[in-house]
Amino acid sequence: MKKIIVQKFGGTSVADTDKIKNVAKIVIREKQNGNDVVVVVSAMGHTTDHLVKMAKALSPNPSAREMDMLLSTGEGVSIALLAMAIQAEGYDAVSFNAMQVGIMTENIHTKARILDIKTDKLRKNLDAGKIIVVAGFQGVTEDGEITTLGRGGSDTSAVALAAALNAERCDIYTDVEGVYTTDPRVVPKASRLDEVSYDEMLELAHAGANVLHPRSVETAKQFAVPLRVRSSFKLDNLGTLILGVDKMEIFKPVAGVAADLQQARIVVCDVPDRPGIAAGLFGKLAKENISVDMIIQSYARKISNTNDIAFTVTLADLPKTLTVLESLKAETGASDIKVDDNIAKVSIVGAGMIDRPGIASTMFETLAELNINIKMISTSEIKISCLVDKSDAHKAVEALHKVFGLECDEIADVKGDLPDV
Amino acid sequence: MKKIIVQKFGGTSVADTDKIKNVAKIVIREKQNGNDVVVVVSAMGHTTDHLVKMAKALSPNPSAREMDMLLSTGEGVSIALLAMAIQAEGYDAVSFNAMQVGIMTENIHTKARILDIKTDKLRKNLDAGKIIVVAGFQGVTEDGEITTLGRGGSDTSAVALAAALNAERCDIYTDVEGVYTTDPRVVPKASRLDEVSYDEMLELAHAGANVLHPRSVETAKQFAVPLRVRSSFKLDNLGTLILGVDKMEIFKPVAGVAADLQQARIVVCDVPDRPGIAAGLFGKLAKENISVDMIIQSYARKISNTNDIAFTVTLADLPKTLTVLESLKAETGASDIKVDDNIAKVSIVGAGMIDRPGIASTMFETLAELNINIKMISTSEIKISCLVDKSDAHKAVEALHKVFGLECDEIADVKGDLPDV
Numbered sequence: 001m002k003k004i005i006v007q008k009f010g011g012t013s014v015a016d017t018d019k020i021k022n023v024a025k026i027v028i029r030e031k032q033n034g035n036d037v038v039v040v041v042s043a044m045g046h047t048t049d050h051l052v053k054m055a056k057a058l059s060p061n062p063s064a065r066e067m068d069m070l071l072s073t074g075e076g077v078s079i080a081l082l083a084m085a086i087q088a089e090g091y092d093a094v095s096f097n098a099m100q101v102g103i104m105t106e107n108i109h110t111k112a113r114i115l116d117i118k119t120d121k122l123r124k125n126l127d128a129g130k131i132i133v134v135a136g137f138q139g140v141t142e143d144g145e146i147t148t149l150g151r152g153g154s155d156t157s158a159v160a161l162a163a164a165l166n167a168e169r170c171d172i173y174t175d176v177e178g179v180y181t182t183d184p185r186v187v188p189k190a191s192r193l194d195e196v197s198y199d200e201m202l203e204l205a206h207a208g209a210n211v212l213h214p215r216s217v218e219t220a221k222q223f224a225v226p227l228r229v230r231s232s233f234k235l236d237n238l239g240t241l242i243l244g245v246d247k248m249e250i251f252k253p254v255a256g257v258a259a260d261l262q263q264a265r266i267v268v269c270d271v272p273d274r275p276g277i278a279a280g281l282f283g284k285l286a287k288e289n290i291s292v293d294m295i296i297q298s299y300a301r302k303i304s305n306t307n308d309i310a311f312t313v314t315l316a317d318l319p320k321t322l323t324v325l326e327s328l329k330a331e332t333g334a335s336d337i338k339v340d341d342n343i344a345k346v347s348i349v350g351a352g353m354i355d356r357p358g359i360a361s362t363m364f365e366t367l368a369e370l371n372i373n374i375k376m377i378s379t380s381e382i383k384i385s386c387l388v389d390k391s392d393a394h395k396a397v398e399a400l401h402k403v404f405g406l407e408c409d410e411i412a413d414v415k416g417d418l419p420d421v
Numbered sequence: 422m423k424k425i426i427v428q429k430f431g432g433t434s435v436a437d438t439d440k441i442k443n444v445a446k447i448v449i450r451e452k453q454n455g456n457d458v459v460v461v462v463s464a465m466g467h468t469t470d471h472l473v474k475m476a477k478a479l480s481p482n483p484s485a486r487e488m489d490m491l492l493s494t495g496e497g498v499s500i501a502l503l504a505m506a507i508q509a510e511g512y513d514a515v516s517f518n519a520m521q522v523g524i525m526t527e528n529i530h531t532k533a534r535i536l537d538i539k540t541d542k543l544r545k546n547l548d549a550g551k552i553i554v555v556a557g558f559q560g561v562t563e564d565g566e567i568t569t570l571g572r573g574g575s576d577t578s579a580v581a582l583a584a585a586l587n588a589e590r591c592d593i594y595t596d597v598e599g600v601y602t603t604d605p606r607v608v609p610k611a612s613r614l615d616e617v618s619y620d621e622m623l624e625l626a627h628a629g630a631n632v633l634h635p636r637s638v639e640t641a642k643q644f645a646v647p648l649r650v651r652s653s654f655k656l657d658n659l660g661t662l663i664l665g666v667d668k669m670e671i672f673k674p675v676a677g678v679a680a681d682l683q684q685a686r687i688v689v690c691d692v693p694d695r696p697g698i699a700a701g702l703f704g705k706l707a708k709e710n711i712s713v714d715m716i717i718q719s720y721a722r723k724i725s726n727t728n729d730i731a732f733t734v735t736l737a738d739l740p741k742t743l744t745v746l747e748s749l750k751a752e753t754g755a756s757d758i759k760v761d762d763n764i765a766k767v768s769i770v771g772a773g774m775i776d777r778p779g780i781a782s783t784m785f786e787t788l789a790e791l792n793i794n795i796k797m798i799s800t801s802e803i804k805i806s807c808l809v810d811k812s813d814a815h816k817a818v819e820a821l822h823k824v825f826g827l828e829c830d831e832i833a834d835v836k837g838d839l840p841d842v
């Protein structure tokens with residue numbers, strides 16, 4: 001039986017008919033390698049923005065069900081066009097939307113999760129020698145309702161299809177050349193990683209490296225689907241392979257350094273040292289769908305018998321968080337709520353740090369030498385994060401990237417502006 | 422049980438978000454009348470042209486299957502937007518594409534015919550008080566392949582839905598105010614018909630009145646669905662009701678006059694008077710999908726024992742027709758093939774002419790008085806057509822319109838240029 005390769009192309013890769021022709025060539029090259037190919041595509045370039053704009057002109061708050069009906073047409077266009085472009089090169093191709101394939105999801109609009117993918121139609125068409133083009137980002141419920149998968153949805157569609165078809169690999173083609181040791185716009189000597197583990201990738205993604213949405217990486221990890229991230233425009237570069245840590249040889253303790261500038265720190269001051277206070281506070285935040293990242297509770301002060309509780313949320317969630325805290329002020333008895341939105345979370349990530357002591361102290365020493373004050377620390381098995389002043393973030397990343405031996409010899413050729421500080 | 426009204430809005434009626442808001446108001450007004458409403462919409466304005474242009478940029482001859490996949494996205498956009506616009510006015514609405522409803526068609530791409538429409542989902546949602554918005558122009562095969570219905574497809578979708586739901590009426594909203602006794606751009610005193618029979622409408626449509634595609638009128642006739650053609654922009658005008666002749670009181674013998682300027686006459690000269698010659702000729706033309714309209718075979722000449730066979734085809738089919746005739750020249754033994762593309766077919770149509778003699782002679786006399794030469798004549802139960810010189814067409818229409826008492830008192834307010842002569 002032939003190997004199956006699933007390929008995924010995002011909106012920028014199919015933004016116009018010339019780019020669609022380029023994608024057709026990449027697809028055909030994989031077919032010529034002797035593999036069966038299933039291609040997942042997103043909507044063309046700015047299609048989604050255009051559709052959302054029309055919806056907003058008609059309704060201040062359009063229903064989620066109809067938004068899904070509307071947005072799912074975007075991939076309907078790109079799959080048909082890509083199938084035509086492949087056919088024009090003399091190869092047999094057929095396009096299917098999620099309803100036709102049977103990409104079954106929960107009945108939750110705008111952020112459904114995939115429950116099951118039917119493979120009969122896909123296998124039948126692959127066996128007939130066809131290249132299959134599938135609409136990403138969308139699904140269908142048992143009742144025939146059209147759903148969409150939310151952010152990173154097309155990546156997730158591709159990985160789930162690869163899992164369902166027991167594919168050899170899922171190749172995510174995008175406008176970056178792979179996963180880097182750190183943001184090449186901040187550190188020009190950032191190196192592209194040839195391999196990275198699912199867990200490292202997840203920590204890097206959560207820490208602000210936006211190559212792949214965490215959901216697609218989690219799905220790939222769950223089904224052990226090897227995932228390759230590579231550029232649709234620089235084909236001589238194989239990009240980065242994301243796979244299980246058991247399949248990797250790890251030479252370096254730290255795989256990457258990331259800075260997350262979209263964080264705010266909140267300190268709830270002088271909370272009585274009573275059981276249930278923290279549970280009440282974070283329970284209420286969770287109910288409002290606010291993700292809390294780092295949490296520190298200070299030791300109770302002997303005299304006042306009170307605590308300070310400090311935690312971080314994303315800047316986007318800050319207003320909602322403050323509303324919740326205000327409503328809880330009487331209940332918690334807090335004397336004050338302090339907000340610091342001038343911070344950044346700097347993280348080092350590496351599966352190799354598990355068995356090697358001293359990584360944390362190297363990080364702290366490096367920051368100390370630069371006179372960078374650490375405001376909070378949190379750790380996981382493969383990540384250490386420090387909260388620092390926003391103005392220190394780039395300097396910290398640069399130094400950590402160097403001290404953990406991640407610099408490459410060549411300077412990365414990466415376009416784009418530096419992230420705002 | 423409530424009465425069901427099916428409404429259909431074409432591409433110009435939903436060309437932008439403001440026009441979609443206008444459509445939402447018309448839909449809601451019908452709901453406020455106490456009726457259940459099912460709305461069928463076409464793709465927005467120039468969407469289809471834009472999609473076709475992209476397809477042509479990718480492939481000189483895109484596959485029909487992928488064209489259907491591509492074009493069906495157009496109505497996907499308009500149904501979702503219209504549902505949102507209705508919801509924004511506080512009414513419950515839900516949109517369905519053809520696959521979701523179950524508008525079952527033959528497995529023929531770009532011009533499929535509807536075989537069956539499932540009504541369970543529609544009835545369930547109507548019973549729940551919802552306004553239903555359905556994608557016109559598209560269907561689905563038993564195997565889940567997406568099809569489109571070809572020209573006039575959305576009108577046909579609407580009529581077929583009305584038939585399946587046993588609807589009270591099907592209202593076709595368009596950019597004209599109804600069906601006229603003749604083209605108001607040619608005869609300013611043309612009057613709008615309050616009623617016209619299916620058969621008259623079919624003859625008028627075939628004779629060049631492009632208000633409705635004949636297919637939708639045929640379907641309406643087959644299932645006895647009353648059809649109303651009216652303007653989406655002038656709501657105080659009820660338009661024209663198209664219904665069975667048995668339900669009409671007919672006062673005038675002639676309902677309308679039409680001119681078809683898109684015809685060419687062909688004469689195949691000196692064909693031997695042998696059985697099977699005409700059958701061979703028209704059989705070959707039919708095989709090439711060329712519709713032949715008027716046919717005249719002259720009496721066999723005694724001396725040469727040959728015939729002339731004259732017939733008309735549309736200008737669009739003329740090149741294909743000549744190719745077929747050229748290939749048959751040896752077989753038929755024709756001495757010459759003459760083409761006249763400087764002609765027009767002028768027709769009078771009326772269910773009332775069945776029982777009234779003298780209509781034909783009035784027509785011929787009227788033309789004779791104007792010195793208009795009649796080149797061919799064909800008749801059906803409710804139509805008489807004369808082939809005349811193209812330059813005589815408008816003059817003929819004007820005179821016939823007057824002599825059969827079709828003039829109205831007011832001059833119709835119609836925009837648009839005169840058709841080319």
